[in-house]
Amino acid sequence: MNINRYFEKLGGTTMAYFENVSKIQYEGPTSKNALAFKFYNPEEIIGDRTMEEWLRFGVAYWHTFTYDGTDPFGHGNMIRPWNHLKGMELAKARVEAAFEFFEKLNAPFFCFHDVDIAPEGETLRETNKNLDEIVDMIEDYMKTSKTKLLWNTANMFSHPRFVHGAATSCNADVFAFSAAKVKKGLEVAKRLGAENYVFWGGREGYESLLNTDMGLEQDNLARFFQMAVDYAKEIGFSGQFLIEPKPKEPTKHQYDFDVATGIAFLKKYNLDPYFKFNIEANHATLAGHTFEHELRVARINGMLGSVDANQGDPLLGWDTDEFPTDLNATTLTMYEIIKNGGLGKGGLNFDAKVRRGSFEPEDLFRAHIAGMDSFAVGLKVAHKLIEDHVLDDFIANRYRSYNEGIGKEIIQGKADFKTLEEHVLDMKEFKNESGRVEELRALVNQYLLTAF
Numbered sequence: 001m002n003i004n005r006y007f008e009k010l011g012g013t014t015m016a017y018f019e020n021v022s023k024i025q026y027e028g029p030t031s032k033n034a035l036a037f038k039f040y041n042p043e044e045i046i047g048d049r050t051m052e053e054w055l056r057f058g059v060a061y062w063h064t065f066t067y068d069g070t071d072p073f074g075h076g077n078m079i080r081p082w083n084h085l086k087g088m089e090l091a092k093a094r095v096e097a098a099f100e101f102f103e104k105l106n107a108p109f110f111c112f113h114d115v116d117i118a119p120e121g122e123t124l125r126e127t128n129k130n131l132d133e134i135v136d137m138i139e140d141y142m143k144t145s146k147t148k149l150l151w152n153t154a155n156m157f158s159h160p161r162f163v164h165g166a167a168t169s170c171n172a173d174v175f176a177f178s179a180a181k182v183k184k185g186l187e188v189a190k191r192l193g194a195e196n197y198v199f200w201g202g203r204e205g206y207e208s209l210l211n212t213d214m215g216l217e218q219d220n221l222a223r224f225f226q227m228a229v230d231y232a233k234e235i236g237f238s239g240q241f242l243i244e245p246k247p248k249e250p251t252k253h254q255y256d257f258d259v260a261t262g263i264a265f266l267k268k269y270n271l272d273p274y275f276k277f278n279i280e281a282n283h284a285t286l287a288g289h290t291f292e293h294e295l296r297v298a299r300i301n302g303m304l305g306s307v308d309a310n311q312g313d314p315l316l317g318w319d320t321d322e323f324p325t326d327l328n329a330t331t332l333t334m335y336e337i338i339k340n341g342g343l344g345k346g347g348l349n350f351d352a353k354v355r356r357g358s359f360e361p362e363d364l365f366r367a368h369i370a371g372m373d374s375f376a377v378g379l380k381v382a383h384k385l386i387e388d389h390v391l392d393d394f395i396a397n398r399y400r401s402y403n404e405g406i407g408k409e410i411i412q413g414k415a416d417f418k419t420l421e422e423h424v425l426d427m428k429e430f431k432n433e434s435g436r437v438e439e440l441r442a443l444v445n446q447y448l449l450t451a452f
């Protein structure tokens with residue numbers, strides 16, 4: 001890419017948005033350079049593909065380029081070179097900054113909501129006009145950039161019109177408005193070559209059943225999804241549809257509580273052939289699950305589509321969206337992804353924001369480097385665990401009673417309650433064996449400490 005494309009004339013001066021950062025390079029585990037990869041070497045071959053092909057990292061536009069540090073207790077404090085701009089000028093500057101960031105980070109993908117890239121107007125028509133102008137700009141940058149669109153989506157939770165939900169709103173006008181937003185989103189997805197389209201039901205749920213027709217709301221949500229499927233077919237959008245579960249926040253109870261709940265919903269309405277899941281680590285925490293649990297449930301049901309890579313704080317009951325640095329967690333995550341044969345059209349999107357105290361522009365690079373290095377470690381360790389059959393062999397041995405005798409008959413469907421009763425009626429002893437979970441955790445630690 002031509003570096004001159006990073007420069008914008010603002011007030012008669014020419015500037016780069018991240019002028020203190022050069023292209024991030026791999027320097028190896030002994031490097032002391034905070035702006036270098038220690039473990040993520042995109043060209044390194046792991047098994048049958050490169051690290052970059054396995055990990056398919058994505059940059060979240062909203063947290064990286066629009067988040068200003070505001071929280072319930074304080075105003076925005078982030079120092080960003082584009083903060084002095086407003087409206088469409090701000091939107092254009094963010095696009096320029098984004099592609100400079102992508103290039104210097106060597107990011108293969110990015111993700112966005114519609115309102116992240118362009119300001120809303122007073123009407124949907126005006127909003128779409130703003131969106132078209134920015135999409136024109138993004139499309140132009142993508143012509144000379146390696147960075148592709150992993151997924152886009154429509155924000156149907158921030159504006160006051162969505163106070164009662166979007167597709168599940170009690171207001172049919174809001175349902176219609178939401179449908180129009182997704183229609184536009186799918187058109188943008190096709191135009192920019194998005195590999196996926198995401199549905200996150202931020203306000204698709206309820207605060208109290210006292211005023212809620214749950215049956216109607218869920219039926220309408222299914223109708224909405226079917227309309228999206230139909231329109232994607234109509235315009236020839238071949239990207240993968242993803243649902244992102246979350247149990248609560250902002251809505252007290254969201255209908256896409258977790259992967260299992262989502263699967264049940266999709267199967268009830270015969271939508272399961274058209275959707276997979278975008279699974280976020282912090283959302284799993286809020287649902288009372290581990291990240292690997294949600295990944296496993298999706299994987300064994302053939303519905304693991306993509307990942308929002310972050311972590312939460314187990315001491316806090318809300319979505320903190322921290323950059324992932326827990327190596328045990330990244331290892332177990334990559335274990336599931338490798339077992340899945342990779343993520344296909346999906347990827348690892350950093351739906352994570354720098355901490356409020358990390359307010360300098362360079363902190364955006366430091367945070368992404370930390371996350372990318374952490375997942376590179378997880379990939380190498382998980383691949384070695386699978387290659388050595390460490391867990392597979394233990395599990396196979398633990399369930400060996402189903403390979404012969406009565407266990408084999410159960411698996412083959414030859415047993416019934418009568419034959420099973422006959423088998424155990426005079427049995428005096430049941431010989432169980434230790435699950436040795438502590439030993440297995442120690443083994444994972446051993447592999448973590450010896451992988452590099």
